[in-house]
Amino acid sequence: MKCPRCSSTDTKVTDTRAVQDQISIRRxxxxxVCGHKFSTMEIYCRPELVVIKRDGAEEDFDDEKIIQGLQKAIKSDGTSGRKIEVIMQNILGNIREHFFQKIPSKEIGRIVMEELKRIDPIAYLRFASVCKNFHKTDEFEEEFKNLKQPDGTEV
Ligand SMILES: [Zn+2]
Structure with missing residues (x-):
């Protein structure tokens, strides 16, 4: 870990503490070299979570599924990759903050919709019109799968 001031890699850890219910470590x-003091955070790359589906079945959280859904919902252009990156960061941050072991799939749906609405309202509206019924956000994975281009072709 380079020093942010002088870029030296000769740094030492002076304190380590767990924060947020032990899910992250702050050092x-x-x-x-220059004496500059700074902090780093160590967190899971992605939440170690179990998703509870609508029928009660459980499966491991898979961020790839969300990314695939976003790729279908968001119009592919020069900015879509960056948009998806930002949305995923927000989604994972939100999930980490509020869920520790289990998350209902409808909560994932709600968080995805929320972030999509903020970052790409057009994709959100398109997605919402496919969903028709907001109470069905827990079926977002299915809806994502069935999403088609406005002209009816498969995405
Ligand atoms: Zn330094």
């Missing part, structure tokens, strides 16, 4: 570091 205080000090640069041995």
């Amino acid at each position: 205080r570091r000090k640069c041995n």
Whole structure:
């Protein structure tokens, strides 16, 4: 981990503490070259979560499924990759903050819709019109799968 001030890699950890119910670790570091003090965070790459589906079945959380859904909902252009990146960051941050072991699939649907609405309202409206009924957001995976281009072709 480079020192943000002088870019030296000669740094040492001066303090380590767990935050957020032990799901992340914060470290205080000090640069041995310029003396600059800074902090780093260590967190899971993705939530270690079990998803509870509408029928009660459980499966491992898979962020790839959400990414695939977003790729279908968001119009592919020069900015879509970056948009998906931002939306995924927000979604994973939101999930980490509120869910620790289990998450109902409808909550994932709600969070995905919320972020989509904020970052890409057009994709959100398109998605919402496919869903028709907002109470059905727990079926978002199915709806994502069935999503078609406005002209009726498969995405
Ligand atoms: Zn330094």
